[in-house]
Amino acid sequence: MKNLLTALFTILLMATAANAAKAQIKVVTTLPDLASITKQIGGEKVDVFSIAKGYQNPHFVDPKPSFIVKLSRADMFVTVGLDLEIGWAPSLLESSRNSDIQKGSPGYVDASEGISLLQVPSTVSREEGDIHAYGNPHYWLDPLRGKQIAKNIHDHLVAVSSENEAVFNKNLQAFNEKIDRKMEEWTRKMAPYKGTAIIAYHNEWVYFEKRFGLNIVAFLEPKPGIPPTPSQLGKVIQTIRSEDISVLINSPYFSSKSPEVVARNTDTEIVKLSTMTGGYEEIKTYFDLFDYNINRLVQAFKNQ
Amino acid sequence: MIIFGLFSLSAIAQQDSTDADSVLLEQIRQEMQDGSEDEPDTGTQTAASANIRNPEISAIGDFRSLYTSDGGRNWDAFVQGVELNLSSAIDPYATAEFYPVFEGEGGELNAKIEEAYVQTLSLPFNLQLKAGKFRQAFGRINTVHRHALPVIDVPVAYENFFGEALIDQGVSLSWLIPNPDFYQELIVEATRGSDESPLFAFDEEEDTPQFLAHLKNFWDLSDNATLQLGFSGAFGKNENTLNSKVGGIDITYKWSPIRRNTYESFEWQTELYFSNVETSPGNDINSWGMYSWAQYQLSKRWFVTGLYSYSENPNLRDFDEQAISATFGWYATEFQKLEIGPKISTQNGFGDQTFSGLARWVFVIGSHGAHQY
Numbered sequence: 001m002k003n004l005l006t007a008l009f010t011i012l013l014m015a016t017a018a019n020a021a022k023a024q025i026k027v028v029t030t031l032p033d034l035a036s037i038t039k040q041i042g043g044e045k046v047d048v049f050s051i052a053k054g055y056q057n058p059h060f061v062d063p064k065p066s067f068i069v070k071l072s073r074a075d076m077f078v079t080v081g082l083d084l085e086i087g088w089a090p091s092l093l094e095s096s097r098n099s100d101i102q103k104g105s106p107g108y109v110d111a112s113e114g115i116s117l118l119q120v121p122s123t124v125s126r127e128e129g130d131i132h133a134y135g136n137p138h139y140w141l142d143p144l145r146g147k148q149i150a151k152n153i154h155d156h157l158v159a160v161s162s163e164n165e166a167v168f169n170k171n172l173q174a175f176n177e178k179i180d181r182k183m184e185e186w187t188r189k190m191a192p193y194k195g196t197a198i199i200a201y202h203n204e205w206v207y208f209e210k211r212f213g214l215n216i217v218a219f220l221e222p223k224p225g226i227p228p229t230p231s232q233l234g235k236v237i238q239t240i241r242s243e244d245i246s247v248l249i250n251s252p253y254f255s256s257k258s259p260e261v262v263a264r265n266t267d268t269e270i271v272k273l274s275t276m277t278g279g280y281e282e283i284k285t286y287f288d289l290f291d292y293n294i295n296r297l298v299q300a301f302k303n304q
Numbered sequence: 305m306i307i308f309g310l311f312s313l314s315a316i317a318q319q320d321s322t323d324a325d326s327v328l329l330e331q332i333r334q335e336m337q338d339g340s341e342d343e344p345d346t347g348t349q350t351a352a353s354a355n356i357r358n359p360e361i362s363a364i365g366d367f368r369s370l371y372t373s374d375g376g377r378n379w380d381a382f383v384q385g386v387e388l389n390l391s392s393a394i395d396p397y398a399t400a401e402f403y404p405v406f407e408g409e410g411g412e413l414n415a416k417i418e419e420a421y422v423q424t425l426s427l428p429f430n431l432q433l434k435a436g437k438f439r440q441a442f443g444r445i446n447t448v449h450r451h452a453l454p455v456i457d458v459p460v461a462y463e464n465f466f467g468e469a470l471i472d473q474g475v476s477l478s479w480l481i482p483n484p485d486f487y488q489e490l491i492v493e494a495t496r497g498s499d500e501s502p503l504f505a506f507d508e509e510e511d512t513p514q515f516l517a518h519l520k521n522f523w524d525l526s527d528n529a530t531l532q533l534g535f536s537g538a539f540g541k542n543e544n545t546l547n548s549k550v551g552g553i554d555i556t557y558k559w560s561p562i563r564r565n566t567y568e569s570f571e572w573q574t575e576l577y578f579s580n581v582e583t584s585p586g587n588d589i590n591s592w593g594m595y596s597w598a599q600y601q602l603s604k605r606w607f608v609t610g611l612y613s614y615s616e617n618p619n620l621r622d623f624d625e626q627a628i629s630a631t632f633g634w635y636a637t638e639f640q641k642l643e644i645g646p647k648i649s650t651q652n653g654f655g656d657q658t659f660s661g662l663a664r665w666v667f668v669i670g671s672h673g674a675h676q677y
Binding site for chain 1: 393399424426427430431432486487520523524530532558562563564566637
């Protein structure tokens, strides 16, 4: 009898847990940073899945059919927008057959809404490489713009699940307060290195650069999306020598060959930073992303 | 942005107490209020409003050069095709795609509409309906435009069974099967009868549409590897107003390490076709064909693909053909590629072995199309 009661109680608990899981808002995001922010705003009320991994080039994600299944069951879809995911997200969304997450629905979140953009070209030509007509799309790399992303996600979560508005409001406030606290810490750490010239592989750091006062003077890519060429590396090496630059930043998904060529011919240190949450094992949240990148940079600057 | 910045500043200000922090606070304030940092985003609004009025437009060129050991003239250079693509959402319920093409034939470019269809976005029960003229969902190659294939020459089996492509006018209904374990999609199509296919034809005398079904199964083997297995079948009337049936099995394995997916990848794809064609009352021909290719990405820009294909002819008895070829591709960017490759083919009905060398330059201008998986 006792065993029977225990079994019944266990089944009841499992059923309750299953119902709770069912009640969660299913959110699919394109990038893990959007997933991390969504988790922080949605808390227990959301079940979040990111299509791209943090160590993957976000421009080139394979639109696997298995992602269509996730999207077909989603209550909300969060995208960076600005054509960052144009090669893969639109076809997945179209195939999802899910009207709740199509453009214009409350469940469709363009995280770039209201974001002040940098590098918006006045004219667009592919002669300039793989530039983005709407502006540089890597805006999540500025924590203050992260607050606008959080607000966008919050507003759509409220629209999708108004009964949880109080929870989302509280979590948004906590998120913003944490950003403010961390901004103070991050800015203090980076303050001594304001204006420091560095080299980057690809033009994806402009928001981070401006926020934390760095000065990226050259890229290994001759134009965005065009692989480094010997002549470009030669120019970069000349720049490093003439401007006494000591740090070259690279991302997890770019080849290390070209940075190593530059490093061998100069005294530059290659600093591997992450552009996204999950880029390295220790970067588990959006806040960890800046902790990791700033600590790495500060250490590299101190080494010089 | 500035409002948010000021909000955050007020929060920071409550915690600041030291002179150093005040200096820091002033620094953040200056950075956030510095007009030079935030360029005006009017460009975004302009581009977005233009997008509402205009569909996404792109044009793809496919220029080729060919050497062959067969026939009197051994060398040629020609435009294989110019393809336009116009696509846009019609409203929240459907999208439309148009593919007008100029197809190269004998040095001339002939205009035709390769595809023109409307597709729903939000039918219930995981359904999606397509209506118009479209590439039919038979196997893997048939749904891919030629310029996007990783091989210059289409497999002889595909050419013998489907000609240029199995394209027809009608309706296509796709159902995303709610399978909790893996991706499954069932597509059924009813069309008028594809005139340009070796297997099928429009029946002018009877109301006999052409039917097609395709079951697609897809598994994520790991983050880096996937497997796709498909089954296809179609039947309809042929040019003799008798029955034609064709079946197919396709299998695709892809490997691409996520961290380095722009530098390294591997794909193996194989399709088998089986057909039964009635040539006259009481007489029919059973045929089969297959192809198999493997593509390896050597570096960010270099790809090499090997292709073998064997085929009988669905309309001829005692005929078979096989070909082996290689394609070396250099992808300048995602908008332009150059490919060259040798090919050796034999046809038992026509005796000698033929050697050919092909080169093509494929390029796209306009909006960025979605990648196909």
